[in-house]
Every structure is written in structure tokens, then in C-alpha cells.
Amino acid sequence: MNFEEPLNKETIPLLMQQLDKLNASNIDIFDFKQVERVDSSGVVFIEYLHSRFVNAEFINISSDIDFTLQTFKSDLDEKIIEPVKPGFFENAGDIIYKTLEQSKEVMYLVSDILYWSIVGIFNHKGQRKDAVAQQMLLIGIDAIPIIGLLSFILGLILSLQSAAQLHQFGADIYLADLISVTMITEMGPMLTAIMVSGRSGSAIASEIATMTVTEEIDALKMMALNPIRFVVVPKFHAMTLCMPLLVTLSMFVGVLGGAIIGSYYLNIAPGLFWSRVFAISSLRNFTIAIGKSIVFSWVIVIIGVYYGLNVKGGAEGVGKVTTASVVASIFWIIVLDAINSLIFYY
Amino acid sequence: MKKYIIEVKNLVAKYGEKIVLDDISVNIKAGEITVILGSSGCGKTTLLKNILRLYEPYSGSVKIFDQEVTTMDEPEYNLILKKIGVLFQGGALLNSISVGENLAIPLEQHTKLPDVIKDRIINLKLELVNLAHAKYLKPSELSGGMEKRVALARAITLDPDLLFCDEPSAGLDPITSADLDRLILNLKEKLNMAIVIVTHELASIHRIADSIIFLHKGKMLYHGSLEAAEEANIPEITEFFETGKFD
Ligand SMILES: Nc1ncnc2c1ncn2[C@@H]1O[C@H](COP(=O)(O)OP(=O)(O)OP(=O)(O)O)[C@@H](O)[C@H]1O
Ligand SMILES: [Mg+2]
Numbered sequence: 001m002n003f004e005e006p007l008n009k010e011t012i013p014l015l016m017q018q019l020d021k022l023n024a025s026n027i028d029i030f031d032f033k034q035v036e037r038v039d040s041s042g043v044v045f046i047e048y049l050h051s052r053f054v055n056a057e058f059i060n061i062s063s064d065i066d067f068t069l070q071t072f073k074s075d076l077d078e079k080i081i082e083p084v085k086p087g088f089f090e091n092a093g094d095i096i097y098k099t100l101e102q103s104k105e106v107m108y109l110v111s112d113i114l115y116w117s118i119v120g121i122f123n124h125k126g127q128r129k130d131a132v133a134q135q136m137l138l139i140g141i142d143a144i145p146i147i148g149l150l151s152f153i154l155g156l157i158l159s160l161q162s163a164a165q166l167h168q169f170g171a172d173i174y175l176a177d178l179i180s181v182t183m184i185t186e187m188g189p190m191l192t193a194i195m196v197s198g199r200s201g202s203a204i205a206s207e208i209a210t211m212t213v214t215e216e217i218d219a220l221k222m223m224a225l226n227p228i229r230f231v232v233v234p235k236f237h238a239m240t241l242c243m244p245l246l247v248t249l250s251m252f253v254g255v256l257g258g259a260i261i262g263s264y265y266l267n268i269a270p271g272l273f274w275s276r277v278f279a280i281s282s283l284r285n286f287t288i289a290i291g292k293s294i295v296f297s298w299v300i301v302i303i304g305v306y307y308g309l310n311v312k313g314g315a316e317g318v319g320k321v322t323t324a325s326v327v328a329s330i331f332w333i334i335v336l337d338a339i340n341s342l343i344f345y346y
Numbered sequence: 347m348k349k350y351i352i353e354v355k356n357l358v359a360k361y362g363e364k365i366v367l368d369d370i371s372v373n374i375k376a377g378e379i380t381v382i383l384g385s386s387g388c389g390k391t392t393l394l395k396n397i398l399r400l401y402e403p404y405s406g407s408v409k410i411f412d413q414e415v416t417t418m419d420e421p422e423y424n425l426i427l428k429k430i431g432v433l434f435q436g437g438a439l440l441n442s443i444s445v446g447e448n449l450a451i452p453l454e455q456h457t458k459l460p461d462v463i464k465d466r467i468i469n470l471k472l473e474l475v476n477l478a479h480a481k482y483l484k485p486s487e488l489s490g491g492m493e494k495r496v497a498l499a500r501a502i503t504l505d506p507d508l509l510f511c512d513e514p515s516a517g518l519d520p521i522t523s524a525d526l527d528r529l530i531l532n533l534k535e536k537l538n539m540a541i542v543i544v545t546h547e548l549a550s551i552h553r554i555a556d557s558i559i560f561l562h563k564g565k566m567l568y569h570g571s572l573e574a575a576e577e578a579n580i581p582e583i584t585e586f587f588e589t590g591k592f593d
Contacts, residue, residue: 126455128443210441218400219438222431223452224424 002031007042015045027053033060043072109306112228113236120233126225131234139200139235140242144249147195151250154187155179155257163265172266176276179258184281185345188251189289190337193296196243197329201300204235205325208308209318217309228305236301243297244290251289292340296333303329350412351376351508351540352397357406359389359396366392368564370406376507379534379541379554381572383586384561390544391435393561394510398432399423410508428456431501435512435544437493439485445472445496446481452503471499474529491518495526502533509533511543515550527553548587560586 005011030049038046046069049056061069086094120127159179166174208231211217220227255277262268307325311317352374359367366389374380382390395401397408399415408415410426418426439448449468453459459467472478475495485493494514501509514530515523527550533539545551551558551572558575560568562582568575575583 214436214441215434215438216440218395219432219434219440221400222398222427224427224455225451226420 001027001029002034004034006037006039007035007045008037008039009041012041012045028056030056030058031060032058032062032065035062035065038065038068040072043069047073105310106302106306109309110302113232113302113305116226116229117233117236117240120229120237126229127234128230132237135234135238136242138203139196139238140246143196143199143242143246146199147192147246147250148253150195151183151188151191151253152257154191155183155254156261157257158182158187158254159258159261160265163261167266172262172268173272173276175258175262175266175268176273177280180255180277180281181285183251183254183258184289185285186337188254189247189293189296190333192243192247192250193293193300193333194330196239196246196297197300197326197333200235200239201304201329202322202326204301204304205308206318206322208232208305209311209321212309212311213314213318232301232305236298239297239301240294243293247290247293288340288344292337295336299332299336300329303332349375351410352542353407353409353412354397355407355409357393357396357408358404359392359401360404361392366564367396370561370566372559372566372569374540374542375557376540377534377538378556379530379543380557380559381551381555382542382544382559382561383546383551385586386546388561389564390561391512394432394512394542394544398430398510428504429507431504431506431509433494433498433501433509433511433514435516437485437490437497439493439497439500441485444482444484445477445488448485448496449500449503452500456504467503471503472496474502475499476525491522494518495522498526498529502539505537505539507539509539509541511541511545513544513546515545515547520549523547523550524553530554 003015007015030053046058050058159175162178163172163175166172166178208217211227211231217227217231220230259268259270259273259277262273263270304325307321307328311321350373352372354370354372354374357367357370358365370393382393384390392401396403397410399408403416406416411429413426415423415426439445440451446468449471450464453464453467457464468481469478472481475498477492477495477499480488480492480496485496488496494517498511498514501511511530515526518526530541530543531554534541543554555572557569557571559566560575560580560583567580568578568583570578576587
């Protein structure tokens with residue numbers, strides 16, 4: 001077979017087609033006389049010919065081409081070993097093993113964070129001045145508008161939906177009961193926790209992940225600063241303080257939405273509505289709600305920190321752990337909320 | 347007095363199943379500049395981080411200032427850290443605070459000096475790296491080379507006895523890089539610092555190295571003086587130095 005053109009990525013597809021039409025056994029000479037140039041696909045093509053037509057002769061290869069062939073060869077000295085994909089059972093075992101390993105790490109982290117945040121209340125060494133205040137601004141104050149607005153809208157929607165039903169039974173005033181119980185026991189804590197995990201949980205995870213990949217965490221350790229103390233504790237404190245306040249705000253604004261619907265849609269006087277709200281709301285419910293919201297705030301911090309510290313790879317890794325941390329914290333918030341309901345209201 | 351400042355014995359490091367450092371034993375002398383070299387990915391950063399306890403070695407022992415650090419508890423290790431400065435490969439400045447505040451951290455952490463003195467120390471160290479004007483800038487407002495220099499200033503704020511630098515001159519122009527080498531030599535001579543440097547820059551190696559450690563695929567091929575290394579006829583090392591003279 002004679003090649004009449006340069007062997008490159010333009011000519012090779014056609015040559016491959018021609019070759020496929022021929023029978024393998026009936027080529028025994030490849031003549032490269034007219035070939036002036038080969039590119040790297042040409043090199044690979046010639047290697048392929050060698051392996052397919054083992055007995056064929058390759059003639060008239062110019063020294064130029066030979067040089068190219070020597071320089072670019074796909075046949076490496078060092079074999080690249082493709083990693084073996086683990087089988088089903090191996091995978092399953094791996095997942096169990098990793099989960100156990102993970103829970104152990106999380107436990108260590110939790111005890112570390114709790115320990116240092118208690119120490120951190122009395123001893124501010126190893127923390128930056130004003131760090132807590134700064135974090136409270138970010139986690140708490142900055143979240144007020146959005147949490148307020150959403151809770152208000154949620155209050156409006158919930159009461160609008162229920163008002164129509166209650167009105168049919170002439171049970172208008174029970175709107176106050178309904179909306180205050182819903183907002184205080186469920187919606188306030190839940191909505192706030194989900195918003196905070198989306199806003200601040202993700203920020204915590206990505207900040208710590210970035211610090212990990214840029215070796216800032218290592219640098220802190222080398223300056224004898226405990227990263228948990230320096231980075232995490234201020235966030236933990238700020239979160240613990242802000243969450244109950246945000247939840248209270250959310251409850252109040254949600255009920256306010258109810259009061260507005262009540263007064264415009266069902267003609268319930270605001271005074272009557274609010275006195276009913278305070279009569280029905282028990283301190284017990286409120287305390288349980290605040291208690292669980294503090295637990296939620298811890299879950300958000302701990303999960304954010306855990307994912308942040310365990311980041312792998314560069315920018316892509318940071319994105320991944322941020323997403324994963326938000327998903328995980330919302331998951332655990334809902335699970336814990338369910339457990340809480342079972343314990344206190346079943 | 348013992349003259350070794352770091353003693354590493356049979357150190358093995360792994361990432362998962364992959365062995366990255368295979369049975370490294372090396373002693374590093376006080377008051378000397380030791381250069382760790384080897385091709386990219388051979389485990390230089392990993393070696394530093396294992397010595398510094400940032401990674402837990404799979405097996406082996408590491409002694410710094412004559413004390414075994416692998417099993418030491420944290421308060422005790424913090425005392426050792428007081429005498430160690432580290433410049434990381436990427437600088438690793440804290441991004442949320444200014445350059446000056448970055449330098450203040452080690453001072454606040456380890457000393458009880460009054461603020462006026464601290465502030466002057468910060469100025470002095472920034473001046474050493476020619477970046478006094480950057481004191482109030484945030485790390486994000488610096489160029490890559492400036493970040494490296496600030497990070498070096500931070501690593502030497504406490505005048506450590508032992509300084510680690512992971513590729514200090516990578517990404518610097520030849521002039522700045524030569525300035526940096528001069529600074530490093532000064533630190534050794536004036537403050538009697540022992541310095542461990544990872545670098546690829548041949549010019550820099552020739553200027554500063556008292557001894558070199560050559561790593562290749564996780565193994566230590568050579569430890570000794572630079573002159574002896576060039577005559578030792580170890581193919582990997584010869585190749586490393588010859589290729590550098592390519593043009
Ligand atoms: N976190 C990690 N997880 C898994 N493998 C890693 C990790 N970090 C490094 N490695 C691997 O360990 C080996 C040594 O990496 P190391 O960072 O020590 O190289 P290096 O000698 O510092 O290279 P460079 O000169 O490019 O900085 C590399 O082959 C790398 O693939
Ligand atoms: Mg490195």
C-alpha cells in the first residue's frame with residue numbers, strides 16, 4: 001500500500017476507512033515514499049499499522065519521519081495503570097466503613113468544638129478581637145430582612161389558606177390559635193434554620209474549605225493557633241446567640257401576617273387576635289422551639305466545619321463540599337425536628 | 347551540645363494506600379541552609395508537613411530540637427512551634443485580615459509585648475521584605491510574589507531558630523528572587539537560623555545551599571553538600587542539574 005499524502009488528522013480517517021475495507025492478510029508492504037510529514041495522529045496510526053499488520057514491511061520512511069516517530073511515541077516506558085473499579089460488595093463495604101469512620105471523626109469534631117466554645121466563653125486567647133461581633137453581624141443582622149420577609153409571607157399564605165376553611169365553620173377566631181401554634185412550634189424554627197443553613201452554613205463550609213486548600217489552616221496550626229478556636233468558635237458563639245433571636249423574629253412576623261389576614265379577611269379585631277395568641281401560646285412550646293433552634297444552629301456549624309475541613313482538591317472541591325454541607329444540614333434539621341416532635345408532642 | 351536540629355528516622359508517609367515517602371532518614375544541622383529538591387510531585391511538601399506534624403506520619407520518628415514530636419501533646423508542641431517559622435507554598439496568609447494583622451498573629455500568640463513594640467516589629471519585618479507600604483492592604487490586594495514575601499515576613503516575625511520555606515522563589519522574577527536569597531543568607535548568618543528550603547531554582551540552590559537533600563519518587567537518593575552531589579554520579583541528580591543548564 002502506498003501513502004500519497006501527509007499522514008495527519010485530516011487524512012487518517014479516510015485511510016482508516018480504506019483499510020477496513022481491505023482484508024488484513026493481503027497487505028505486506030507499506031510505502032512511505034511520498035509521505036513528507038506526520039503529526040501525532042500519524043505516529044499513532046503507524047504504530048497501529050505495526051500492531052495490526054505484524055508481518056508487513058514498512059519501507060522508505062524518511063529520517064525526518066523516523067525522528068518524529070522516536071520523539072512522539074504513545075508506547076510509554078512507564079505503564080499507566082488504570083485504577084480498578086471496585087465491585088458491588090467492595091463498594092458497599094467501603095460505604096459502611098467510611099460511614100463508621102466519618103461518625104468517629106464527627107464525634108471528635110463535636111467534642112472539640114463544644115470544649116473550645118465553653119473555654120472560649122471565659123478565655124478569649126487564641127481568638128481575634130471582635131470576631132464574635134463580626135460574625136453576629138454576618139449571621140444575624142444581615143439575615144433579618146430576608147428571614148423577616150419570608151416569615152411574613154409564609155404567615156400570610158398559611159392564614160389565608162386556613163381562614164377560608166375556618167370561616168365555613170364559623171370558627172374565625174381559631175385562626176389565631178392555628179397560626180400561632182404553627183409558627184411557634186414548627187414553621188418559625190424550621191424556616192429560620194433552613195434559611196440560616198443556606199446563608200451561613202454554606203458560607204462556613206466554603207470559607208473553611210478555602211482556608212484548607214490554601215493552607216491557611218495549616219499556617220494557623222504552625223503559629224500555634226488552634227483553628228477550631230480561631231475560626232470556628234466565634235461562628236459557633238455567634239450562631240448560638242443569633243439563632244434564637246432570628247427564630248423569635250420569624251415567629252412574631254409570621255403571626256403578624258396572620259393578624260393582618262384576620263383583620264382584613266375575617267374582620268377579627270387585632271386586639272382580640274393578639275390576646276388570643278398570647279392566651280394560647282404556652283411558655284413550654286416556646287421554650288421547646290427555642291431549644292431546638294439552638295440545636296439546629298449547632299448542627300449547621302458542625303456540619304459546615306466538618307465538610308469544610310474535609311475538602312479534597314481545589315476550587316471544585318470547595319464547591320462540592322459547600323453544596324454537600326447545605327444538603328446534609330437541611331437533612332439533619334428535618335430529622336432532628338421529627339425526633340423532637342416525637343419526644344415532646346407524641 | 348548536639349548539632350542536629352531535626353532528626354528524621356524511617357519516616358513513611360501515605361495518602362490512603364499510596365506510599366509517598368518511603369523510609370526517609372535524615373538529620374538536619376543547626377545553623378545551616380538545607381535545600382530539599384526533587385521533581386514535582388516527589389513528596390517534598392509532604393516531607394515538610396510530616397516533619398511539622400501537619401500530617402501524621404504512617405510510621406517513623408521525628409525529633410525537633412532533640413525532642414520527639416510525633417507523640418508529643420499539644421501544649422508541649424506549641425512551645426516548639428514558638429521557635430519555628432513556616433512559609434507555605436501558596437503563602438497561606440489569612441485572607442480576612444490585613445497584612446499587618448497577619449504579622450501580628452504570632453506576636454499576639456506567643457509574646458506579651460506591648461502594642462507599640464509589636465507594631466514596630468511588624469514594620470521592621472515588612473521593611474526586610476521591602477513591603478512596608480503594604481501593611482494596611484488585604485492579602486487579596488497583593489500580587490503573588492508580594493504574598494510570598496509577606497508570608498516570609500510573617501514566618502520570621504518571632505526570629506525563629508528554625509525556618510521552613512516551601513518554594514519561596516517560585517513565581518518571583520530573578521531580581522526579587524536574588525533579594526530573597528540574600529535575605530535568607532542574612533537570616534542564617536546574623537540570626538543563626540537553621541533554614542530548610544524546598545526549591546527548584548538552580549541559581550538559588552547554588553547561592554544558598556549548605557547541603558542538599560534529593561528526593562526521587564518518595565525515596566531519598568542523596569544528602570550532603572552540593573559539590574559532592576554534582577560529583578556523586580547519581581544519574582537522577584546529574585540529570586536534574588544538567589537539564590537546568592539546557593540553554
Ligand atoms: N492530599 C493528597 N491526597 C492524595 N495524594 C496527595 C495529596 N497531596 C499530595 N499527594 C500526592 O503525593 C505526592 C507528593 O506530593 P507533594 O505535594 O509532597 O509533592 P511536591 O514534591 O511538593 O511537589 P511540587 O514540587 O509540585 O510542590 C504527589 O504524587 C501527589 O499526587
Ligand atoms: Mg510542593
